[in-house]
Amino acid sequence: MALVAGVDSSTQSCKVVIRDVETGALVRHGRAAHPGGTEVHPDVWWAALLAAVESAGGLDDVAALSVAAQQHGMVCLDATGEVVRDALLWNDTRSAGAARDLVAELGGPRRWAEAVGSVPVAAFTVAKLRWLAEHEPGNARRTASVCLPHDWLTWRLGGPAGDGGGRDGGELVTDRGDASGTGYWSPATGSYRTDLLEAAFGAVPGLPRVLGPREQAGELRAFGAGEAGRVPLAPGTGDNMAAALGVGAEPGDVVVSIGTSGTAFAVAATPSADPGGAVAGFADATGRFLPLVCTLNAARVLDAAARLLGVDPEGLDRLALEAPAGAGGLVCVPYLEGERTPNLPDATGSLHGLTLGTSTPAHLARAAVEGMLCHLADAFDALGLDPARVLLVGGGARSRAVRGIAPAVFGRPVVVPQPGEYVADGAARQAAWLLAGGDEPPLWETGGAERFEADATPDVRARYAEVRDTRFHDA
Ligand SMILES: Nc1ncnc2c1ncn2[C@@H]1O[C@H](COP(=O)(O)OP(=O)(O)O)[C@@H](O)[C@H]1O
Numbered sequence: 451m452a453l454v455a456g457v458d459s460s461t462q463s464c465k466v467v468i469r470d471v472e473t474g475a476l477v478r479h480g481r482a483a484h485p486g487g488t489e490v491h492p493d494v495w496w497a498a499l500l501a502a503v504e505s506a507g508g509l510d511d512v513a514a515l516s517v518a519a520q521q522h523g524m525v526c527l528d529a530t531g532e533v534v535r536d537a538l539l540w541n542d543t544r545s546a547g548a549a550r551d552l553v554a555e556l557g558g559p560r561r562w563a564e565a566v567g568s569v570p571v572a573a574f575t576v577a578k579l580r581w582l583a584e585h586e587p588g589n590a591r592r593t594a595s596v597c598l599p600h601d602w603l604t605w606r607l608g609g610p611a612g613d614g615g616g617r618d619g620g621e622l623v624t625d626r627g628d629a630s631g632t633g634y635w636s637p638a639t640g641s642y643r644t645d646l647l648e649a650a651f652g653a654v655p656g657l658p659r660v661l662g663p664r665e666q667a668g669e670l671r672a673f674g675a676g677e678a679g680r681v682p683l684a685p686g687t688g689d690n691m692a693a694a695l696g697v698g699a700e701p702g703d704v705v706v707s708i709g710t711s712g713t714a715f716a717v718a719a720t721p722s723a724d725p726g727g728a729v730a731g732f733a734d735a736t737g738r739f740l741p742l743v744c745t746l747n748a749a750r751v752l753d754a755a756a757r758l759l760g761v762d763p764e765g766l767d768r769l770a771l772e773a774p775a776g777a778g779g780l781v782c783v784p785y786l787e788g789e790r791t792p793n794l795p796d797a798t799g800s801l802h803g804l805t806l807g808t809s810t811p812a813h814l815a816r817a818a819v820e821g822m823l824c825h826l827a828d829a830f831d832a833l834g835l836d837p838a839r840v841l842l843v844g845g846g847a848r849s850r851a852v853r854g855i856a857p858a859v860f861g862r863p864v865v866v867p868q869p870g871e872y873v874a875d876g877a878a879r880q881a882a883w884l885l886a887g888g889d890e891p892p893l894w895e896t897g898g899a900e901r902f903e904a905d906a907t908p909d910v911r912a913r914y915a916e917v918r919d920t921r922f923h924d925a
């Protein structure tokens with residue numbers, strides 16, 4: 451039985467799945483935690499990857515491997531391949547002012563949408579590079595090349611066995627999906643916009659070569675591999691693109707992911723360009739496109755509510771399901787980490803409608819779940835689609851309360867695939883595609899999905915919208 455490995459190096463953890471190439475059956479898996487915070491030295495991802503691989507039983511028997519990872523993170527390397535400074539992650543908002551400046555300098559959001567499919571906000575690599583040039587000019591001058599988390603991990607995996615840091619000049623590569631989150635690569639033309647990068651950063655550092663969906667990224671050299679047999683590395687991709695591949699999303703589906711970020715995205719045949727900036731016009735991992743709306747606040751809203759109430763995730767579910775729909779008028783606008791969509795990087799969360807009646811743990815739990823889901827429903831609406839299927843994935847989709855309340859808030863049934871690691875699965879499927887060749891990724895049985903239905907509660911969304919607009923209209 452030939453096996454492939456898929457990695458998901460996401461915000462909170464690194465996950466590894468080992469799957470059968472032919473059937474996609476899960477053979478082994480492992481994970482290791484990432485630290486909190488919005489800047490991290492890439493070596494920390496490397497250490498977590500090693501630990502996750504070990505807990506997945508190693509890679510000795512895999513025939514190909516692919517890495518997916520959190521999008522946008524700025525990894526700067528010097529001329530010797532050493533990391534210049536901690537990577538700034540997608541959810542680090544210090545670059546919000548830099549993004550505003552870039553939008554103004556190019557002549558407004560429409561110009562950016564036309565140039566690269568997206569209007570940069572703090573998350574985009576291009577804004578982080580402007581921030582670096584302005585605030586850490588010494589680090590900017592040392593930056594000989596810039597890449598993304600999955601590019602860097604792929605590069606390290608292809609390094610010499612026993613590599614302890616630094617590299618000997620191997621080529622950096624990326625894929626269309628992750629390149630489309632930089633703000634200096636156009637999904638529509640498939641080429642870098644080095645003019646935009648130079649205008650933002652004052653120089654054009656080395657950039658990863660952008661690979662096609664099943665182009666080989668190199669060979670596995672870490673873990674002592676590459677001596678006995680050759681293990682090809684697939685191009686890898688951003689975590690949302692990998693999730694689309696992992697659940698087998700097709701045009702007509704919208705995927706809503708509740709991880710550290712909340713995302714709503716769809717597979718599209720043509721590129722998109724939203725001058726309003728809400729929809730990022732990304733590329734996907736199959737040669738198509740992935741219009742996507744991303745929020746900064748999703749599963750961690752549930753974590754925060756559980757912490758506040760002194761309960762575990764199951765306790766939060768139980769409380770939320772005890773309270774009535776609408777939580778008696780208690781509304782949580784969950785901008786706990788600032789927000790990206792809408793673009794309110796300095797916003798904080800808000801609780802509105804406290805009365806003696808709503809001052810109960812159950813009402814607070816319900817308000818947190820509904821607020822998080824109303825916020826995601828806004829993201830879903832921004833896509834402007836009427837999909838045949840809405841798929842709910844990510845760690846937060848494991849919550850019983852989320853599954854029960856989501857169809858009411860979204861006003862349509864939701865399908866929850868069997869609990870799994872869909873980003874790592876997508877990476878594994880890409881690795882299998884590299885081995886199999888062909889125009890389409892191999893078809894894998896994704897297992898039993900569960901469909902959840904509920905009566906729509908438009909009044910819950912209306913009340914949320916009223917509080918959101920009153921509180922944040924002028925923010
Ligand atoms: N049963 C559950 N109920 C609610 N939330 C859960 C549950 N299991 C996991 N989570 C949440 O999932 C989140 C992590 O999701 P994940 O998709 O792995 O994030 P990321 O990909 O951003 O690292 C955590 O914030 C965690 O609280």
Ligand SMILES: O=C(CO)[C@@H](O)[C@H](O)COP(=O)(O)O
Pocket residue numbers: 460461462519520521522540573631688689690709710711712713730744
């Ligand atoms: O910035 C985006 C999408 O544009 C985020 O979705 C990141 O890719 C992080 O993903 P998670 O770790 O939350 O899955």
